[in-house]
Amino acid sequence: MSCFLRGWKTEHQAEVKECPTCHHKTTGTFPAEVVAPVQYGPRVLGLSTYLQVFQMIPIDRIRQLFFELLGQAPSGRTLVDAATRTGERVKPLLIPIREALRRAPVIHVDETGFRVEGRLWWMHTATAPGYTLYGLHPRRGQEGIADLG
DSSP, rough: OHHHTTTTOOOOOEEEOOOOTOEEEEEOOOTTTOSSSSSHHHHHOOOOOOOHTTTTOOOOHHHHHHHHHHHHOHHHHHHHHHHHHHHHHHHHHHHHHHHHHHHSEEEEEEEEEETTTTEEEEEEEEEEEEEEEEEEEOSSSSSHHHTTT
């Protein structure tokens, strides 16, 4: 855990300079990923996404974990948004995974029920050697499997 915690706080400052002749002010810029005065960085948000998506830990438990380890509990919306942004970034990778599954001589498909906001949904999977595709759907059976693409 020490490598995760090392350097987990970063401060960015932008200087403001004023021309002594014309008094025009120029302000420095922040890195593109800095969009708010206070925000969680990529390590915290990446760990949150991993815990949500791969370990399937509920948001409230992730918040509790962060509070116990870091003394801060990001909002549930912050954690959900981080996972959503990650999902958008990896969407292009789904195309070759779907193509590989379509070309595979045999695939395994399965579904497992679990709760999403208190309602029963289904986690559908399609698997072949080297590839696994996951998808959530409110229905089980052919409709949910077809939604995987």
